[in-house]
Amino acid sequence: xxxxxxxxxxxxxxxxxxxxxxxxxxxxxxxxxxxxxxxxxxxxxxxxxxxxxxxxxxxxxxxxxxxxxxxxxxxxxxxxxxxxxxxxxxxxxxxxxxxxxxxxxxxxxxxxxxxxxxxxxxxxxxxxxxxxxxxxxxxxxxxxxxxxxxxxxxxxxxxxxxxxxxxxxxxxxxxxxxxxxxxx
Amino acid sequence: xxxxxxxxxxxxxxxxxxxxxxxxxxxxxxxxxxxxxxxxxxxxxxxxxxxxxxxxxxxxxxxxxxxxxxxxxxxxxxxxxxxxxxxxxxxxxxxxxxxxxxxxxxxxxxxxxxxxxxxxxxxxxxxxxxxxxxxxxxxxxxxxxxxxxxxxxxxxxxxxxxxxxxxxxxxxxxxxxxxxxxxxxxxxxxxxxxxxxxxxxxxxxxxxxxxxxxx
Numbered sequence: 001x002x003x004x005x006x007x008x009x010x011x012x013x014x015x016x017x018x019x020x021x022x023x024x025x026x027x028x029x030x031x032x033x034x035x036x037x038x039x040x041x042x043x044x045x046x047x048x049x050x051x052x053x054x055x056x057x058x059x060x061x062x063x064x065x066x067x068x069x070x071x072x073x074x075x076x077x078x079x080x081x082x083x084x085x086x087x088x089x090x091x092x093x094x095x096x097x098x099x100x101x102x103x104x105x106x107x108x109x110x111x112x113x114x115x116x117x118x119x120x121x122x123x124x125x126x127x128x129x130x131x132x133x134x135x136x137x138x139x140x141x142x143x144x145x146x147x148x149x150x151x152x153x154x155x156x157x158x159x160x161x162x163x164x165x166x167x168x169x170x171x172x173x174x175x176x177x178x179x180x181x182x183x184x
Numbered sequence: 185x186x187x188x189x190x191x192x193x194x195x196x197x198x199x200x201x202x203x204x205x206x207x208x209x210x211x212x213x214x215x216x217x218x219x220x221x222x223x224x225x226x227x228x229x230x231x232x233x234x235x236x237x238x239x240x241x242x243x244x245x246x247x248x249x250x251x252x253x254x255x256x257x258x259x260x261x262x263x264x265x266x267x268x269x270x271x272x273x274x275x276x277x278x279x280x281x282x283x284x285x286x287x288x289x290x291x292x293x294x295x296x297x298x299x300x301x302x303x304x305x306x307x308x309x310x311x312x313x314x315x316x317x318x319x320x321x322x323x324x325x326x327x328x329x330x331x332x333x334x335x336x337x338x339x340x341x342x343x344x345x346x347x348x349x350x351x352x353x354x355x356x357x358x359x360x361x362x363x364x365x366x367x368x369x370x371x372x373x374x375x376x377x378x379x380x381x382x383x384x385x386x387x388x389x390x391x392x393x394x395x396x397x398x399x
Contacts, residue, residue: 134250136243146257148250 053089061094069105080114088122101131103140110144212355214347218385219328219393221350223295226326226397227253233294236320238262238301240343240357248346255295258288262301262313263341267359278305279312286316293320298329299344300391302375303364310367314375318398327379327396332366334390339364 048066051057055071062078069077070087077084077096084098090105100115103123111117113131124141134146227233235255237245240263249255265285269275296317302310317327330344341357369392373381376396383395 134246136241136246138243140241140243142241142259143261144259146246146250146259148254 048085086123212345212353214351214353215387215389216351217393218350218387219383219395220346220352222383222395223297223326223328224253224349226324226395227255227295229324230294232256234258234292234322235295235297236260236288236293237297239297239299240264242343242345245344245346258293260286263304263357263359266301266304266362267341270360270362275306275309278309282309282312282316286320288320290319291322294322294325296321296325296327298327300330300332300342300364302329302367302372303332304339304341304362306365307371311375318376318378321379321398323398325398326382327376329372329394329396331372331392331394332364332390333386333392335366336364338362 048068049063051067051069051071051073053070057071057073058075060076060078061067061073064079064081066083066085067077067079068085068087069090069092071089072091072093074093075095077092077094077098079098081099083100083102084096085102086092086105086107088104090107092105092107092109094107094109096107096109096111098113101111101113101117103111103117103119103125104121106124108126110128110130111125112129115131116133116135117129117131118135119125119137119140119142121137121139123137126141126143128145128147129142130147132148134148136142227235231254233253233255235249236258237249238260239245240261241259246257246259249257265281266275266278269278269281298317302313305313321327338361340361341359343355343357345353345355347353367375369381369384372394379396379398381394382397383393385393387393
């Protein structure tokens with residue numbers, strides 16, 4: 001008995017304290033969201049939070065992770081450093097601010113992106129878009145204004161846009177599925 | 185055969201999986217435009233020009249006007265409006281809808297792309313729309329419109345996609361279309377009272393390209 005206890009004890013890391021809880025990643029609406037499979041804490045760096053079809057959110061939605069919305073959101077969405085995807089079932093009545101916005105569902109409200117707004121086939125936007133790059137697929141619906149935020153001289157701002165977009169594209173390997181924009 | 189496949193990126197237009205909407209995919213004709221370069225030249229005289237587009241949204245046009253010319257672009261798809269009213273048999277309501285539709289202030293636009301929308305409007309609706317165009321256009325601003333020379337029953341809409349500074353690809357539009365009527369030159373001048381016809385071209389395909397400018 002004594003010897004067996006001694007044998008077991010060293011397997012517990014000394015001075016590590018209580019066993020760490022499984023990573024949660026603080027999703028914005030824990031009940032409404034489910035994480036994409038990511039077993040290790042390191043895998044959390046590229047997680048995407050999903051808001052399911054049956055979820056209705058009224059209010060302000062902030063976060064620091066990529067987010068996919070398949071449900072309904074009314075109010076304001078802010079993901080300044082992340083990609084927001086409005087899925088085919090997503091219905092948004094909100095002001096949207098994000099790094100990049102991919103729209104396959106319906107958005108009513110103004111959309112502001114620091115990198116790109118991409119309205120895919122069957123996506124719909126009723127509102128004003130402000131982004132350095134805007135891609136609108138054939139079959140998409142859009143009504144509103146598009147401002148590509150080029151306040152300075154034309155040549156100068158073109159260079160600025162490229163400088164802004166390229167490094168981000170490198171750090172974000174696949175913000176959109178392959179073939180995006182092919183139908184433009 | 186091989187060259188065709190290479191041309192279409194390995195997918196023929198009729199082949200499943202081929203994207204029929206992709207620019208250059210299909211037999212959509214590319215037509216040289218005489219008015220377009222002049223319209224673009226008028227826009228280029230402004231910094232961050234405000235442009236109103238009466239056509240359906242086309243990704244490559246958005247890219248062209250937004251990224252290359254630095255325009256602030258307003259999409260007002262009047263073809264879908266005409267299509268909707270045609271389907272619901274409420275075309276007489278169109279003139280009133282034009283009065284309410286545009287949120288733009290007086291003299292707030294540097295350019296208006298009318299394409300050929302006036303061909304699909306009756307006289308009252310055309311008059312109401314032209315009034316709005318004149319109201320919204322800034323002094324020095326330009327309007328580009330295409331007008332047919334003879335009426336057609338059951339005509340379909342056309343999407344005009346900018347290929348380069350002087351040519352347009354004419355693409356089929358899914359809308360219903362309807363009766364296309366020929367507007368006389370003198371009626372165009374009357375409709376756009378307050379603007380001057382700065383250029384008028386008759387193309388080989390019998391389309392009149394007309395550029396109007398605000399004084």
